[in-house]
Amino acid sequence: MRCSDRGRPGAAFRWLPFLLLPLLFLAACADLRPYRGNPGGEARRLALPPAYRIAVPTPTGALLTDAGAERFAGALAEALRGAEVPASANPAQPLDWPLVVTARREGGRVLPRYELFDADGASLGATEGKPAPLRGWGMEEEAVFREVATRDAPGVAALLEAVEASRKASDPAALAGRGPLRVRLAGVTGAPGDGNKSLRDRLGEFLTRLGYLPQDGAEGATYAVHAEVQAVPAPDNKQRIELQWIVSRRDGYELGRVVQINEVPRGSLNGLWGDVAYVAAEQAASGIREVLQNAAQPELDVAAPPAAPSAPAPAPTPAPARAEAPAR
Known part of the structure; x- marks a missing residue:
């Protein structure tokens, strides 16, 4: 699957995002042109219509x-x-x-x-x-x-x-643990250029639109997300960018990973990530939501199958009638 970045002449992208552990997640290619400058209605759509004007x-x-x-x-x-x-x-x-x-x-x-x-x-x-x-x-x-x-x-x-x-x-339901989930953004490491900051900032925006409450600190957070980025040399003077968004819960247990692989011209992300960070974070946020939704589903107790009804006890055999001696 290949996507053409028409906003960056000569650059070819193939985003391959998927989830590790809980499920496989494949995203369609995205035309990057709508995300340049003011993204407009298609890119800056609110998750839910606001209850105000x-x-x-x-x-x-x-x-x-x-x-x-x-x-x-x-x-x-x-x-x-x-x-x-x-x-x-x-x-x-x-x-x-x-x-x-x-x-x-x-x-x-x-x-x-x-x-x-x-x-x-x-x-x-x-x-x-x-x-x-x-x-x-x-x-x-x-x-x-x-x-x-x-x-x-x-x-x-x-x-x-x-x-x-x-x-x-500040909603009472949220304070009681029944409201939107708080997610700690624990940072991005390893990205060239301004990728660490751009990816983190864009992810926070998309998680907010999906109804989560991203925050910097750990206090009150139920889950945490951090990302590791590797830039690996690839043939034809290209560079393979590998992103892993790691989702964990408060006790440190890892719930799943959203992995994205992207080939770009070598060195093209050594400066500003811009639209690439926007598209990557948008796709990653959808995958992170699936990981969190899977984690939030209560485990189903598999009830033991009902015992087969026992065969009815045989009716007691009536004792043979005792013959009475004839009266003399």
Whole structure:
């Protein structure tokens, strides 16, 4: 099975992910083009539709006129919907979560900031956008608004995912051990370039979307995942990248492994992993979920077959009637 990485000319990929111990897991090839830049709806799909809507009211502190602020709110809401976040450029309704946009000037640039509030007005967190050119922002150019909105929407989506994970962690069911499973991300070792960090970060994102609570520390975690990477020389000036995601439980017992094998041009992953880390972590997260689901299934007690009914005891043979002597 071969997949062509059209985003990296001349590179041919063949991802072969599978599970060791519990089952065999084969994944289809993935076209890497949708994952470049802003992955959009196909790649950044939330695991479950959120139980809220994001309201993007017209900003009042974004260094824009009223008309320009209204247009930017519309562009941002559209970009968020493209990232699978339910959003509307309207004043917040009683159950909406408002996303308040502000901006500050820094030299020849403008730095947007996005702060999320819950329906009761409590701040849930904030994220900084990337710098925008002061001239285009001040002239309220439509192209600049759309570029900034499209570029910053994934950061807002990531903020929402973090908020959801935090809310799940504080849920009474989770605290009682009946909620989402906590999984410790114990790191990735052996990868060239920025692979150790990129693989770990992307895996955390995908496990969050699958409903788990990834965390750095061991406290409260039921399971742990760590990865070992080996880069092995291969023929035709290629390199075989072998990834093993090892899943264990609190007592150290290994539950299973998700193994991925990928051939790349030699040295092509000595820098940024980018889309390769994204696709690898997406496939690995699905395999890890299967390992955890298998581990969580209660063992079935095989009941002993019911004993065969014993043959009915033969009816007692009646004693022969005693003959009475005739009366004399």
